[in-house]
Each structure stands twice: as structure tokens, then as C-alpha cells.
Amino acid sequence: MTTANEETDATLDRVLSAMRDLRDGNFRRRLVVPGNGPVSALADVFNEIAERNQWLAGELGRVRQAVGQEGRLTERVAPAGTAGGWSMIADSVNGLVEDLMRPTSELSRVLAAVAEGDLTKRMSDQTLRGEFATLGSTVNGLVDQLSSFADEVTRVAREVGTDGRLGGQAKVPGVAGTWRDLTDNVNYMAENLTTQVRNIAQVTTAVALGDLTQKVTVDARGEILELK
DSSP states (O other): OOOHHHHHHHHHHHHHHHHHHHHTTOOOOOOOOOSSSHHHHHHHHHHHHHHHHHHHHHHHHHHHIIIIITOOTTOOOOOOSSOTHHHHHHHHHHHHHHHHHHHHHHHHHHHHHHHTTOOOOOOOOSSOOHHHHHHHHHHHHHHHHHHHHHHHHHHHHIIIIISOOTTOOOOOTTOOHHHHHHHHHHHHHHHHHHHHHHHHHHHHHHHHTTOOOOOOOSOOOHHHHHHO
């Protein structure tokens, strides 16, 4: 016949086994201890702790999938419904998502503006730190380069095409790679056009003055060649 002490020891062994499972990350384990004694109350508290841990693990997994894999940056851990450490964990995770979302939203805002031709937008660097600050600096540098290039190309095109002031050259400081190639191509086009127009104008002026010895000597192609 089992004595009361033996029954208590067996119950405590089950409680200890369940607590070890909880420690090792098994949040599905539950205890059923009949009666209204201290051990039964202990089992009820254990079950509540296990349920909250299971809920929190599920919420963290859900938010991780929604934010990290599906890109739904508005997802948050649901309120824990309790104060203290449980609520602090939920708030910390939600704060982390907010901190990650902020530079991502800033980047999207600037890139969307660039795609629409608006080169006035920049990523705010007031709240960016670490690698986010590096990202912001890189993106802003890119937009600065685009803006400078666009301004210079527009200026040269206006001077040559609209104002008739030949000899204009695009000047974009610090350009390299493809940006340098684009700038050089614009300058080559402007210089080539300037040389051709000035040579044709020189010959035309000479002819108007009765000097028929002048010839167009510049290298020309296409419709400019027909003028030659």
C-alpha cells in the first residue's frame, strides 16, 4: 500500500520532470495534480508559465515569418495581457521590428522618389546608427551623384541647344566608373557639336564674304555630313 509520503514524492518527481522539460524548451508539458493542496497550486502555476512560454514562442515565430520571410513589416507581437517581464519581451521584440522598419521605409521612400524622377529626397540620418547609417550615407551619395549629373547634363543641353552657347562642358566632381563614362560621353557630344557648328559657321561666313576657298574640314557623320 502506497503511503502519503510516497504519493507526495511521486507527485514531486512529476513536477520536477515537468520543470526540466520547461527548462529545456518543451512548453507543451502540463501537470494535473488533484486536490487543493500546495502541490496542486504549484502545478497550476507551472501550467500558466508553460502556457505563456508557448504563446510567446508562437508569437515570435509568427512575427519572424511575417516580417522576415513575407515582408509584412506591420506585424507585431500581440500584447501579452500581463505586466512585468512578459510584456517587456513583447515590447522589446516590437521595438526591434520598428527599428528595422524605419530605415527600410526611409530607403523605400527615397528610391520611389528617384524612380519618379524626384532627386530632392534623402534618407534622414538623424536616427540611423551603425550599418544603417552607412546604408543611408551610401544611398544619399548615390542620389547626390544622380542629381549632380542630371543638373550638369541639363545645363549643358540648355546652353548648347536652347541658348546657343557652344563650348559648354558637364562638370561632375568625383565621378568614376559608369558615371565618368556618361559624363565623358555628354562632353564629347557637346564638344563634337561645337566643333562642327563653328567650322560650318566659319565656312558659311567666308562664303558670304565672297571667299570660296574655305572648306568644312571637321569629321562629320549623318546629317552633319550632308551639310558638309
